Amino acid sequence: MTTPEGTRGSGDPPVFDTAFRDDLHRLFVWRRDVRGFRRAPLPEGALERLLGLASLSPSVGLSEPWRFVIVESETARGAVRASFKACNADALKTQTDERASIYARLKLAGLDDAPCQFAVFTDHATVQGHGLGRATMPETVDYSAVMAIHTIWLAARAEGLGLGWVSILDPGRIAEILDVPPGWTFIGYFCLGYPSGDHRTPELEREGWDARATPATRILTR
Amino acid sequence: MTTPEGTRGSGDPPVFDTAFRDDLHRLFVWRRDVRGFRRAPLPEGALERLLGLASLSPSVGLSEPWRFVIVESETARGAVRASFKACNADALKTQTDERASIYARLKLAGLDDAPCQFAVFTDHATVQGHGLGRATMPETVDYSAVMAIHTIWLAARAEGLGLGWVSILDPGRIAEILDVPPGWTFIGYFCLGYPSGDHRTPELEREGWDARATPATRILTR
DSSP states (O other): OOOTTTTSOOOOOOOOOHHHHHHHHHHHHHOOBOOOBOOOOOOTTHHHHHHHHHTTSOOGGGOOOEEEEEOOOHHHHHHHHHHHHHHHHHHHHTSOHHHHHHHHHSOOOOTTTOSEEEEEEEETTOOTTTTTTOSSOTTHHHHHHHHHHHHHHHHHHHTTOEEEEEOOSOHHHHHHHTTOOTTEEEEEEEEEEOBSOOOSSOHHHHTTSOOOOOGGGGEEEO | OOOTTTTSOOOOOOOOOHHHHHHHHHHHHHOOBOOOBOOOOOOTTHHHHHHHHHTTSOOGGGOOOEEEEEOOOHHHHHHHHHHHHHHHHHHHHTSOHHHHHHHHHSOOOOTTTOSEEEEEEEETTOOTTTTTTOSSOTTHHHHHHHHHHHHHHHHHHHTTOEEEEEOOSOHHHHHHHHTOOTTEEEEEEEEEEOBSOOOSSOHHHHTTSOOOOOGGGGEEEO
8 A cells, every 4th residue: 555656765845836736726626525426336446545645644743543444344334324323313303393304305424325434533542653742632633533534535536536424423332333442532434435426515505504604704813 | 715716607527637646646745744944924815825725625514613813913922832832841741851852852843933823723602504413523523623724734735835733732821822712622723834844754754753654554444
């Protein structure tokens, strides 16, 4: 599992030109949280390649605390799906009727169709990195894994693949289903595959769930 | 504050070619956590452009909970620097002597030189997104901001700019210094500027702090 440069020497620093930056911006614009998948399998080696790229992500104190659990067995997938359905039913109770109907209409998970599924955990007990940088903010361990997920998201979209993040789950139950080492922290469950459509705007925006804000409203100066 | 496509119509989905993907992989490979900065200012509008791109990041339930605080005043910067120094001194106490000397040698923060500095917070109380997707895992609010930070990191590197994440800080103290609305959660403090050097490997690896692991060792299958 190597990256395109994984086996090369150090080489000269790349210079990224305007054409690349424009395409990178398009990648940010067109990346989507995908809920609808075609059932076609991923190209051979695609997941391994994406996980290899993920390992290039920033991690606190070089701790690389991300742990990937590829979920292939029908038993495990069925149990995850059941946990999602139970949590989703609970979540619906807290929404008003009108919103609940929109909520229910949105296909919140590609769990039934996505050909590739994996969970991400972190290992806070890892000795790698010797604890550097995380004394006051241990949550930076989890943040490292989140950036690895975001790397997968972008790299997948650049290959025409879509990723969907399933967060309506019970973390303890998922750890139990996937029988991970004790102490691992559950970060998220992911569906990966060819999307059933390409969209420039988020599904939640298209469905009228909410609108995106003007970025300037998110900025203070001190 | 618009993205390159921010004012266009929906357009056709982009197709990313092999050349773009190779450059994207190079971006992942050469992105660094930068600690050494030149004092030269950023190009006009660069920060606003980067924060605009960050707003294209995934967010749980379309909540866009990220909040950016640009830190310009010398008083605020000095107070952040003092908090870092205090926390860093505490962190050093937990390291063995040999490691502590490496630790001290590493310039852990570009706080003295970085021309641009900002903090990122999240607003868990935001009504945007109507709570969707975060009932069982409220930490996904913070994860959304972390992906926005990662977007800035990548977009900055593509412009030849470096980002450094300062995590050795007391979150409560930073919120106090920056006088943010009550209830905001501190995610991280960031230095942005032209890096003093370009490197293919992390500074912590070059300095012998730790080595990176083989990605395959981070993967289980269930």
